[in-house]
Amino acid sequence: MGLLSVAQMYKMDAVLTHIRNHIALQNPPLIREESAFSVYALAQKHGLRTEALQAARCTLNFSTMIIEKLSEDDKLGLMPCAFLHELWKYHKRVRESLASDIEEFKTLHLNExxxxxxxxxxxxxLDIPFWLESYVSYLGKDYDPFSLDFTDFKVTFVEHSQGVDSKSGEKCGFCSEIDEEDLCAIWDSFTAVVQGCIAKAESDFTLSVEGTRSECEVQARSYREAPSPPKYSDMPNADIILRSSDLVNFRIHRSVLVTSSPFFRDMFSLPQPSNDVAPDGLPVLHLSETAEVLDSLISMLYPVSPEIPHSIDSILALLAATDKYDMGAVQSFIRAEVSCKGLLSPSDSGGTFHMFTAACSKRLLPEMETAARLTLGYPLTFESIGETLRSFDGEALCGLADFRLRCVRKLASRMESFADYRNGPSKIWAGCPIHRSPSSPPQLPWWLARLFCKYSFDDPVPTSVQFRDEFLAGLQKHINENDCHFCLKVYALKGEAYCAESEGMLELARNVPFLNSGDDPAV
Ligand SMILES: [Zn+2]
Ligand SMILES: [Zn+2]
Incomplete structure (x- = not known):
């Protein structure tokens, strides 16, 4: 890949062709199932569109592009998430155009x-044999991998026409008349449609190095609010100037910095370079924080009312600054203030995933954990993370997927014992007579059992309040529709205690530590 990218950089077309021809002859091929993801990542990294597309096409044959599956197969950490996002969008485009083009193929082409x-x-x-209809409809449905394999197609055909797929085992009189040549003609026109869909998806494919940065920055900026003008930029009798990254001067006191920060104490104990001096003779110190963050930080150091920034991004930047300048006490104060006022609570999935990746990039562990727990309220899918995925670091996504997996597993095991109709707390409902013949053994009534269905990455993990609401809604509907005196009575006698117990179960399941300590006693 390195070689190809050099050849491409110097526009050595003949050399490029030569290398590519050589690669094409390799056995086993360079791009195959085991290597496709790595080759794709490398090609993206080196800006090689041809190879990136070849590898992306190969992943259609075996990969579902679902975070849960990718995490299981250890594929998440292989590449920056911006590349992964591009690959997912490619898969999505292929499937979307397959869905519409195959529909058209069936109604227009096959039908005639x-x-x-x-x-x-x-x-x-549709006047199409049903085996053919379902074969073409199935391709690319959901996120199933697909490959164009004539043998596979023919097997389906033969099984149907020889009656293998029918209960009676009778041959299909109509389809067994279709000869090899006709079958090939159908296959050819079908593969042409599929190839067309892939080609369409490829034309929109972009290498992630081309201009994704700006998109990503726009995204990050949209989460910020316009900062208010600094309040504490001019302290009387100041003896130093702090200059923010956006060039706002803060005239403050050295002594205040020294008492609150070992970082500044050490810095001022060294001789200061005297070349950076403001017109009034005060030394200027350039800091990488913005004016909004510095203003807030300074408000924590003086006996004035503390100014906590409004946006989540700035709060995280403020916490990161206290980390950097070693201001432990200030940091604890900010954390207490933020949690008491509930300032780190994004309103939607995009904001929540953004907060997680921002906390990760600043290495703020408590905020990472808070955000990770908030993401449990949303599905962990490419759709739900959206464009924010571009700013994710591969490791951060791995960590989040791992956390989700541990939560879902713990929840499943807790729910299983909770829902056990013989020994679990749910056994009180097992005698519900609705939809059950008197002779059959006791079991959990369906209105309750459906609350314990298996949870996956695609479902938000319910909070205890959500679970209770769903439980009460289900119970009420059941009682109203079936006039079930049994459940009404059980609820009146033991309902409250049961709800309290379900809350305890969910809290335990959601309290999985974010960082995997290695041993997982719950599973
Ligand atoms: Zn038939
Ligand atoms: Zn009932």
Missing amino acids: LEILEDPSCSFGD
């Missing part, structure tokens, strides 16, 4: 094919 006229084994409005 002479060889398929009036098949005796069709169903619905």
Whole structure:
């Protein structure tokens, strides 16, 4: 890949072609199932569109592009998330255009094919043999991998026409008349449609190095609010100037910095370079924080009312600054203030995932954990993370997927014992007589059992309040619809205690530590 990128950089087209021809002859091929992700990542890194697309096409054959699956297969950490996001969008485009083009293919093309006229084994409005209809419809559905394999197609055909797929085992009189040549013609026109979809998806494919930065920055900026003008930029009798990254001067006192920060104490104990001096003779210290963050930080150091920034990004930047300048006491104060006022509570999935990645990049562990727990309220999918994924670090996504997996597992195991109708707390409901014949053994009524269905990455992990609400809604509906005196009575006698117990169960399941300590006693 390095070689190719050098050849591309110097526009050595003949050399590029030569290397590519050489690669194409390799056996086993360079791009295959085991290597596709790595080759894709490398090609993205080196800006090689041809190879990136070849590898991306290969991943269609085996990968579902679902975070849960990628995490299981250890594929998340292989590349920067911006590359991963591009790959996911490619998969999505292929599937979207397959869905519409195959529909068109069925209604326009197959429906009018002479060889398929009036098949005796069709169903619905389309005059197409049903094995063919379901074969083409199935391709690329959901996130299943797919490959174009004529043998596979032919097996489906033969099984149907020889009656293997029917209960009676009878041959299909109509389809067994279709000869090899016709079958190939159908296959060819079908593969042309699929290839067309892939080509369409490829034309929109961008290498992530091309201009994704600006998009990403725009995204980050949209979470910020306009800062108010600094309040504490001019302290009387100041003896030093702090200059923010956006060039605002803060005239303050050295002594204040020294008493609150070992970092500044050490710095001022060294001789200061005298070349950076303001017109009034005060030395200037350039800091990387913005004016909003510095203003807030200074408000913590003087006996004035503390100014906590409004946006989550600035709060995190403020905490990171206290880390950097070693201001432990100030940091604890900010954390207490922020948690008491509930300032770190993003309103939507984009904001929540953004807060997580921002906390990760600043290495603020408590905020990472808070944000990770908040993400449990949303599905952990490419759709739900959206464009924010570009700013994710591969390791951060791995950590989040791992955390989610541990939560979901713990929840599943807690729910299983909770829902056990013989020994668990839910056994009180097992006698519900609705939809159950008197002779069958006791079991959990369906209105309750459905609350304990398996949770996956695609579902938010419920909070105890959400679970209780859902429980009460389900119970009420059940009682109203079936006039179930049994459940009404159980609820009146033991309902409250049962709810309290369910809350305890959910809290335990959600309290999985963010960082995996290695041993997981709950699972
Ligand atoms: Zn048939
Ligand atoms: Zn009932």
